[in-house]
Amino acid sequence: MGPNANDLGAVFRSARHALRLKQADVARAVGYSASAISRIEGNRMRVNLDTCLLLARVLDIPPEQVSGFHAPADPVIDTVGTLPMSDEEDAMRRRNLLGALAAGASAVVGTGTAAASPTVVPDLDDVLFRLPPAGPAPLRVLADQTASAREAFTAARYNDLGNSLPGLLSATEATRDAAVGRARQQANAILARAYVLASELAAKQHSDAAWVAADRALAAARASGMPVPVGEAARVLAITMRRSGSCSSAVRFLTAEAAVLDPAEGRTGAVRTTLLLTAAYSAAAGGDRTTALALLDEADETVERRPQAAPSGLFTVDATKTQAAVYRIGVHTTLGTPDEGVEIARGLNIDLMPTPERRARAWTDTARMWHALGNGEEAFAALRRVEEEAAQEVRRPALRALTSSLLYSPARVQGLREFAVRTGAVPA
Incomplete structure (x- = not known):
């Protein structure tokens, strides 16, 4: 009997077993940790559609069987389990995966941009x-x-x-x-x-x-x-809570931490704003549109009163109109209303953001927005800007999954395959 229709983890796990692969093998192919693959297979870690499609490609699962975040009534796993591969087929599929692993480790040659060197x-x-x-x-x-x-x-x-x-x-x-x-x-x-x-x-x-x-x-x-270190640490802890699926808990934790920070005080105002923005995204990830937009509005009001930055040093924190706008784009995409972010994106000057990592993240949110709207050309253009800003960023698992999803969409985008090979999203 095949896995439950909602048991996506079982689909991935069964396909991996059929290929006689270890979790570490799959992890290397997609750029995740082995523990993350374990959590995905156990349905303890949420993954977006792009990541589902990347895993499906690596494990030789037809993409339509993971779209929608659930397996269909007749999953491919039944076929894999009852029709074992010949030794020749097994060897060929193993070679394909090893090729993907090799490509992920060695595809570093770029054209027109900085080469996306592997993250070791x-x-x-x-x-x-x-x-x-x-x-x-x-x-x-x-x-x-x-x-x-x-x-x-x-x-x-x-x-x-x-x-x-x-x-x-x-x-x-x-x-x-x-x-x-x-x-x-x-x-x-x-x-x-x-x-x-x-x-x-x-x-x-x-x-x-x-x-x-x-x-x-x-x-x-x-x-x-010191309140600024506490705020920064609270922010990253809440992100891990959100990634584990505890979105509402992350929102409660962040808003409680933000409430004790003085928005008018230079050392804490910027940190408070970033906590509110992170809480807004966490609420969106949990499907709570009302809370997400209210938190964005509260952060905007604080920034409007005075663009803030914590003192220079180890805990410099930027809280600007540009950063708040980028979060608003990401929130709308996560809520399933990416069209509401288009005008924001068109009026955004990402070059004003202070660091390559921040600019790369902004272009990533823009790429996701265009991808959700079905505009592959604009999504790819944004991914190219990510690569220009931060070559190692495009080799992250989430970016490789997005690239792979774009590549296997019906529309053909010139230059996308070369980009996908260069960044390790697909084998050469």
Whole structure:
């Protein structure tokens, strides 16, 4: 008997078993962590249609059987289970997957833009539980190293960031544990920022380590007694809650944290605004249109009164009209009303955003909007802008899934296949 019509995880799991593949094999093919594949197969992690289609392609499942986020009444798994492949067919399909893996690791040649070099980072699932040994270091040195790590993130140099984080986290924890008084508070603030970065990087790879890092970030931030680190750590923790499907809990948590921050005070006003924007997106992900739009309006009112930025340093937070507009586009797309974001997108000057990572995220939201509207040309143009801003960003699992979905849509877009090969979305 085949899997339940709503058991999408069972469809993926059965197809993987039929191909005699491990979860780690599939994870490498799509750019996720093995733990994320486990959660998808267990229906403990929500995935969008683009990701479903990417997994279907890797596992040789007809795309119509995963569209709509459920398997049809007669899933392909019954056929796979009752009609085993010949050794020759099995070998061929294994070679196809290995080709996809190789393409994902080596497709780095670009045309007209910076090459999208592969993101080679340590497995954060393992790193966070086995930090390398390190001794205490001067706070100034740790602050400088953390600032460099943050710069790597904002410049979308994720491989540099991933390779620097384990030693930074270990040294900062050792310093915090050896410190007392004000020095301990400062060490906790630095540690909070480092763990925020770890959580953000893990979230980009859909790794369960995001939750662990965010929880540690919030604990360190609260120990620092500083409201800006607390707000930033609360934001990344809420994102992990949303990704696990706890959207309403994320909204309640974010709004409670925002309520204790003074919108008129320079150190906290920008953080409060970003919490409201993140809460709006979380509400949209949970299908709560009324709450999502109300939170967007509240954030807009705060920005209108005074565009804000937290003080320069490790916890610089931007809260501008442009950022609020980008969130509004993403909220409308998530709510299933992408047409309401078109005029916003047309009037948006993404070049005003301060960092490559922020600009790449804005272009990503724009690409998703156009894709939802069925405009492949505009969606691809936005993806090209993502690549121009941050070459490593287009190799993220979510972007590869979006690219793959565009490629296999009925409309043909010139240059899209070359882009898909270059970014590892499809084998060469």
